[in-house]
Amino acid sequence: xxxxxxxxxxxxxxxxxxxxxxxxxxxxxxxxxxxxxxxxxxxxxxxxxxxxxxxxxxxxxxxxxxxxxxxxxxxxxxxxxxxxxxxxxxxxxxxxxxxxxxxxxxxxxxxxxxxxxxxxxxxxxxxxxxxxxxxxxxxxxxxxxxxxxxxxxxxxxxxxxxx
Amino acid sequence: xxxxxxxxxxxxxxxxxxxxxxxxxxxxxxxxxxxxxxxxxxxxxxxxxxxxxxxxxxxxxxxxxxxxxxxxxxxxxxxxxxxxxxxxxxxxxxxxxxxxxxxxxxxxxxxxxxxxxxxxxxxxxxxxxxxxxxxxxxxxxxxxxxxxxxxxxxxxxxxxxxxxxxxxxxxxxxxxxxxxxxxxxxxxxxxxxxxxxxxxxxxxxxxxxxxxxxxxxxxxxxxxxxxxxxxxxxxxxxxxxxxxxxxxxxxxxxxxxxxxxxxxxxxxxxxxxxxxxxxxxxxxxxxxxxxxxxxxxxxxxxxxxxxxxxxxxxxxxxxxxxxxxxxxxxxxxxxxxxxxxxxxxxxxxxxxxxxxxxxxxxxxxxxxxxxxxxxxxxxxxxxxxxxxxxxxxxxxxxxxxxxxxxxxxxxxxxxxxxxxxxxxxxxxxxxxxxxxxxxxxxxxxxxxxxxxxxxxxxxxxxxxxxxxxxxxxxxxxxxxxxxxxxxxxxxxxxxxxxxxxxxxxxxxxxxxxxxxxxxxxxxxxxxxxxxxxxxxxxxxxxxxxxxxxxxxxxxxxxxxxxxxxxxxxxxxxxxxxxxxxxxxxxxxxxxxxxxxxxxxxxxxxxxxxxxxxxxxxxxxxxxxxxxxxxxxxxxxxxxxxxxxxxxxxxxxxxxxxxxxxxxxxxxxxxxxxxxxxxxxxxxxxxxxxxxxxxxxxxxxxxxxxxxxxxxxxxxxxxxxxxxxxxxxxxxxxxxxxxxxxxxxxxxxxxxxxxxxxxxx
Numbered sequence: 039x040x041x042x043x044x045x046x047x048x049x050x051x052x053x054x055x056x057x058x059x060x061x062x063x064x065x066x067x068x069x070x071x072x073x074x075x076x077x078x079x080x081x082x083x084x085x086x087x088x089x090x091x092x093x094x095x096x097x098x099x100x101x102x103x104x105x106x107x108x109x110x111x112x113x114x115x116x117x118x119x120x121x122x123x124x125x126x127x128x129x130x131x132x133x134x135x136x137x138x139x140x141x142x143x144x145x146x147x148x149x150x151x152x153x154x155x156x157x158x159x160x161x162x163x164x165x166x167x168x169x170x171x172x173x174x175x176x177x178x179x180x181x182x183x184x185x186x187x188x189x190x191x192x193x194x195x196x197x198x199x200x201x
Numbered sequence: 202x203x204x205x206x207x208x209x210x211x212x213x214x215x216x217x218x219x220x221x222x223x224x225x226x227x228x229x230x231x232x233x234x235x236x237x238x239x240x241x242x243x244x245x246x247x248x249x250x251x252x253x254x255x256x257x258x259x260x261x262x263x264x265x266x267x268x269x270x271x272x273x274x275x276x277x278x279x280x281x282x283x284x285x286x287x288x289x290x291x292x293x294x295x296x297x298x299x300x301x302x303x304x305x306x307x308x309x310x311x312x313x314x315x316x317x318x319x320x321x322x323x324x325x326x327x328x329x330x331x332x333x334x335x336x337x338x339x340x341x342x343x344x345x346x347x348x349x350x351x352x353x354x355x356x357x358x359x360x361x362x363x364x365x366x367x368x369x370x371x372x373x374x375x376x377x378x379x380x381x382x383x384x385x386x387x388x389x390x391x392x393x394x395x396x397x398x399x400x401x402x403x404x405x406x407x408x409x410x411x412x413x414x415x416x417x418x419x420x421x422x423x424x425x426x427x428x429x430x431x432x433x434x435x436x437x438x439x440x441x442x443x444x445x446x447x448x449x450x451x452x453x454x455x456x457x458x459x460x461x462x463x464x465x466x467x468x469x470x471x472x473x474x475x476x477x478x479x480x481x482x483x484x485x486x487x488x489x490x491x492x493x494x495x496x497x498x499x500x501x502x503x504x505x506x507x508x509x510x511x512x513x514x515x516x517x518x519x520x521x522x523x524x525x526x527x528x529x530x531x532x533x534x535x536x537x538x539x540x541x542x543x544x545x546x547x548x549x550x551x552x553x554x555x556x557x558x559x560x561x562x563x564x565x566x567x568x569x570x571x572x573x574x575x576x577x578x579x580x581x582x583x584x585x586x587x588x589x590x591x592x593x594x595x596x597x598x599x600x601x602x603x604x605x606x607x608x609x610x611x612x613x614x615x616x617x618x619x620x621x622x623x624x625x626x627x628x629x630x631x632x633x634x635x636x637x638x639x640x641x642x643x644x645x646x647x648x649x650x651x652x653x654x655x656x657x658x659x660x661x662x663x664x665x666x667x668x669x670x671x672x673x674x675x676x677x678x679x680x681x682x683x684x685x686x687x688x689x690x691x692x693x694x695x696x697x698x699x700x701x702x703x704x705x706x707x708x709x710x711x712x713x714x715x716x717x718x719x720x721x722x723x724x725x726x727x728x729x730x731x732x733x734x735x736x737x738x739x740x741x742x743x744x745x746x747x748x749x750x751x752x753x754x755x756x757x758x759x760x761x762x763x764x765x766x767x768x769x770x771x772x773x774x775x776x777x778x779x780x781x782x783x784x785x786x787x788x789x790x791x792x793x794x795x796x797x798x799x800x801x802x803x804x805x806x807x808x809x810x811x812x813x814x815x816x817x818x819x820x821x822x823x824x825x826x827x828x829x830x831x832x833x834x835x836x837x838x839x840x841x842x843x844x845x846x847x848x849x850x851x852x853x854x855x856x857x858x859x860x861x862x863x864x865x866x867x868x869x870x871x872x873x874x875x876x877x878x879x880x881x882x883x884x885x886x887x888x889x890x891x892x893x894x895x896x897x898x899x900x901x902x903x904x905x906x907x908x909x910x911x912x913x914x915x916x917x918x919x920x921x922x923x924x925x926x927x928x929x930x931x932x933x934x935x936x937x938x939x940x941x942x943x944x945x946x947x948x949x950x951x952x953x954x955x956x957x958x959x960x961x
Contacts, residue, residue, distance in 0.1 A: 053489070054462075061489045065436075070428035071421015073612070075563050076644040080893035083563055111421035118420035126419040130411070130859055133274030133867060135418030136425060136564045136612030165902045168893060170563045170613045171274045172870035174901040176863070 040104050044069075045113025055101030060084045062100055063110060071111035071139045075168070082167030085140040086110050092147035111139035114146060121191075122146055125184035133171035141167050145181045153188045155181070250378045252337035254306045255330060256285055262361055262375030264289065265297045269307035270326070271317035271584040272300065272414065273562075273614030274867075275922050276860050279413040280323055281330050283856055287405035288334030288398060290358035291374065298413050303586040303606035315586040318619060318738060320819050320920020323856060327918055328397075335395045340385040345372050348382055359404075400854065400915055407913075409859035414610065426609040427641060429569045429580040435465060437482040437630040437640035438491035440498055441650050444886035446735055447505030448479035454499040458483060463490035467498055468626075468633045474592050475686065475735065476622035477650055478505070482630045488641055507733040507886040512557065512656060515730040515883065519658035519679040522725050529677070529725030530696030532708040536719030538664075541673035545664030549761055553661065553750035555948040557881040557888070558654035559896055560739055564612020565647040570627035571637035572597075577604045577628065582611035582618060588687065589621035596628040615871075616738035620652050645891040652737025653881060653888070655681035655730055657707075659750040664719075669762025671755075671773060673719040678747060680707050681736040682726045696724070709820045710744035710927065713751055714784040715773035734883060740871055741926035744818035749948060752814035752931030757944065766935065767795060767813055783817060783824060786851050790912060791815040791828040794849035797910050798830035805940075809834045809844070812935025818924035825919040826851035826912075829869070831932035835940040839956030843873060843905040843933065848925050850909070853916035864921040865909045872929025874899035880949050 039050045042059075044067065053062050063072050063086070072095055075083030079094040086095045087109040114120050122142050132138045141164070148155060148163045155163070160181050169177065251257040256266040266285050268278035278298035286296055301307035301315070308314055311325035338358050345363040346353035349370045357364050364371035377383065387395075400406070417423035442448035455467045463486035470480050479502055483495035522528045542548055568581040570593070577597050583589045586606045594601035611618055623640060630638040642650070657680040664673035682704035684692045693702035703724040711722040730736070739745070759769035770791060776784040791813065795801070800811055815828040827850040834842045848869050855861055878897050882889045890896035934945045942960030 053487075057487075057489045061487060064428075065487055068430055069421070070424070070430075073425075073563070074427065074565065074641065076893050078644065078892050078894070081563060081644075118416070123419045127411070127415055130409075130415060130863065132415050132418040133276070133863060134562070134564070134611060134613045135274065135414070135423055136562075138418055139421050142419060161902050165900050168563060168898060168900065170561060170615070170898060172867045172874070172899060172904070173863070174870070174899075174904040175866065175907065177901070 040100050042100070042103055042108060043106065044108045045110060051100065053100050055099060057100045058096050059086070059098040059100055059103050059108070060095035063095060069110050069112050073136055073139060075137065081137070082144055083137050083140040085143040085167065087143060087147060090147065090150060092144045111143060114143065120146065121184040121187045122149065122180065125180040125187065129176050129180040129183060131173050131176040131180050133173055137167060137169045141169065141177055149181070149185055149188060153185050153192065155185060250383050252340055253333035255281070255333045256337070258337070258374055258378050260375060260379045262295055262373055262378070263297055264291050264295050265299055267299050267301045267307060269301040269309060269315055270322045271582065271608065271611055271614060271618065273582070273584070273611035273618065275864060276412045276414060276857070277317070277322050280856055280860070281326060282413060283405055283410060284327055284330035285334040287403060288331050289337045290361070292361040293405070293410045295361050296413060300608035302608065303590045303604070308587070316619070317584045317614070318616060319823065320825070320923045321823065323918045324823065324920060331397050332392050332395055335397060336387050336392060339395070340383050341374060341377050343385045344377050344380065344383040348372065348377070348380055406854070406856050407858065409857055412860065423610050425564050425612045426569070426580060426582040427564055427567045427612065429609065429639060431569060431571055431637040434569065434637040434639055435484055435486055435634060436488040436491040437484045437626055437638045438488065438495040439626050439640060439642060439646050440481045440483065440495050440500060441477060441646055442479040442502045442504070444504045444508050445649065445883070445888055446477055446733055447507040447886065448502045449505060450479045450481060451501040451503050453481060457497040457499065458494040461485065461490055461494040461497055463487055464494040465634050467494070468630050470625055470629055472596070472625045474595060474621070474625060476625055480626070482626040482640060484630050484634050484638060492643065504886065510729070510733045510883060510886050512883045515656050515727065515733065516554065516658060518729045519727050522727060523658065523660050523677045523679050529723045530700040530703045531698040531721060532696065532703060532705060532724050533712050533720055533722035534697045535717070538673045538675050538719040538721050541719040542662070542664045545673060546667040547665040547761060548662065549757060550660070550662045551754055551757060551946055553659045553753060553946045555657045555746045555749060557656045557734060557883060558739055558875055558879050559648050559651045559881050559888070559890065560615045560617035560737070561648060561651070561896060561898065562613025562615055562617055565644055566617070566623040566642040567640060568623040568627040569637060569639040570624070570631040572631055575603055578607060579604060579624060579627070580607045580609060581623065582609040583621065584611070584614050584616070584618040585621070589624055592621035593624040593628050596625045597632060615740040616742070617652065619738055622650065644893070648891050648896060649888045651888070652683070652735055654739035654745065655683065655734060655736035657746040659746065661750055661754045663754060663758055665758060665762055669764060671715070671717050671758055674717050675721045676711050676750065677723045677725060678708050678711060679725040679727050681731040681734060682707055683736040683738050683742070685726070686731070686735055706738060706742050708743055708747060710747035710816065710818055711751060712821055714780045714787050714817050715755070716775050716777045716780055716784070717773070733886060740868070741818060741923040744816060744924070744927040745875065748814065748816045748818065748927045749930045752816065753934050753946065756812070756935040756938065767791065767800065770815060783821070783826070786826040787815050787817055787828070790826040790849045790851045793910055793912060794828040794830050794847050797849065797908055798832065798845070798847035800830050808836065808940055810936045810938070810940030812932045812937070812939055814928050814931035814935060816924060816928045818927045819920060823920060825921060825924040827924045827928050829928040829932040831929065831936040833933065833936040833940055835937055835955060839952035839954070839959065841877065841937060841950065841952065841955060845906045845908065846873065846929060847908045848910070848928065849912060850921065850925060851912040851914065852919050852921055853913065854918040855911060855913040856918060858911060861911050861921045862909050865911065865925045866907055868921070868923060868925035869907060869929050870899055870904060872926040873905070873933070875926070875948065876930035876933050877949050878903065
């Protein structure tokens, strides 16, 4: 039985190694925030983090995720208060909401490495994530807002350390 | 303890064409409903104050609104709560929403059924929700008056509190509900007599309050149909035949599937609903295993009568039908077009086509079925609970009154979830294996088994007098008939030539607000397409193609008459006769869009152009007045870059301005996506595109700048989810013509077609 580290917890799952990580997360672990959209890595609805990288969980086999740190939307923040989640609410991004876990996870991977992305960098990073309601401009705005919040927070903590 | 106000009275409406649906609820459409313990328990709690079926107030002061409409991203549940809150006087932070079951008491007050579409929800529920809210406020006020011993007329209701300014006494809604002293009830006549607020008194309508469904959609907790988990549940994966409709299963060999761990059973579906034919569901302990088992099934088919059909054969058939004088039925027949063409100084003819399009909501179709005692429980996000429950009952072979539909959030609808095909495999698999079954379509299933927007062919013939005035128009629309497929006669419209009912959801929009003295619109059913590609209602439905033809043709006529296309439209929108009112609003909206876009104010660089279009989608009786200016740059290769879309829309009244902007923007981008990026094709009777690699909706990198101007003049609220879809394609086509001289008449527009039609 493979052991997976998901959202900081070790969990033993009953699944063949060739099972897509997506279905183990959703069905066995009953964390349904990660969504099935296309099963082919074309829409991004199933995006999770594996060792901090945004990956398509429908294309990631359980055997390849063993021993790695997996984060889903449920584990992105303790109280749903990641700067991106807050920005998503302020900008009122979701319509149907189905793709938004994937959008947020995809964006979080970008901001963890680059808290000051240009619009072009955002578009390039997000272009694999479909939103059928076409909330794209609000997604962009929310990412920019979250990036700005993160920079402010980071500057503030730097200043505190300096004093 | 509390007497309940029953809102049995239908809300008054001038949408008389819709009143038939109320009647239909009493006949064929009615879905019996078993009262099941545990359903709507929040409403049933005895200590709650339940002023109407639409909401209850708990002793803690929380107001839970039950939304009878499917919420597919239009935030309609939140909107219903907002309308209730306005009249009730509750604080927004006390508002909660829940989704209704299929109990007929939650039927739409105007439509008399549970169906969500047509951009109807706000306009048709505004009155009922307002009266429900007001009745609650009056009952709370009366109780507070008696408890506080002050005259009711001196009480003020605000922020979930009833206060008496003179004595500075006040009671919260929670306190009043806890007192158990609310006794006031309303007869239907009393409800109707309630004097509602006037717009100048609004404190909630017109405010962009935070949408109640958004927080759970950013932390993964919102439950969509696909997220339903039941104890002991197993999973079903469907296998569909290579032909969209008409195939039958000749043999099914599950010997290889039996080697898949967790495989339970393969069930050949006995589907009498016309969903499709020859389909099978493989059931296993997990979806991954169900998928493996489905792949391992060896099925042979008789591919049936449609196995050789292609998009081209459907188009050829459409042209053949259009050429016949006796085809179809008339939707509009004003004046005498034949005589007018005889006197015309100039006659133009053009053909417009649109391709098959796929809904592809991001949540693939799914349903979970569980038999529990005598009751069949269905968990699914669905737009038409009334019909879908009946279809689930049919698939189970039971009376519809034993079906309970549990509504979930919809991961996109766009019309796809008006259909109930997913109920069939879930129900029959659950019956066959004796366990709850969740059926999930793969994306490939979802795309190839879509009830697609039909391929359409339109022929328009226009006659101009010597001054270039439009004096005659013949408009033929040939397509599959999506709404006729439902088999509900009340959804069809009598033809003006009394040749039997027609599907007005194929011709709406063609009855525009331009004044044309001689005007025919003929609706022609393409029976071949209707059978081979069972079609559905895709966001905006008919106006998505009729205005492509009308607004392209009007532009062509303006150029033929040597006039500015905007001035030409304005002259046609003279507001005479039946067009009075609507035409003027559409003219004003067009002017607003032109003003915002700077149309005609400066010379554009070579290869760039602006184009306009204006529409009265969705229907004459439910129009939102919408105009678009598209600004494009066309490269010598024919590639079109959309620089900006400017959309103005007159929606009468804004309940939630920010949501309207979100809906209009999403709708306009749908229009762009359908105009440039989305095309499905039929080959050998099957849809060729199976996933997002070949069926390619708009992505972020293709999203242009978009400006939305919402005009709210205080009239009754109109729909916003669809109209802007319909205005973009013709505006783009007209812009491309102005940029490079290429006139496009086929959607989607491709670079090759632009290049081929460019002026040398």
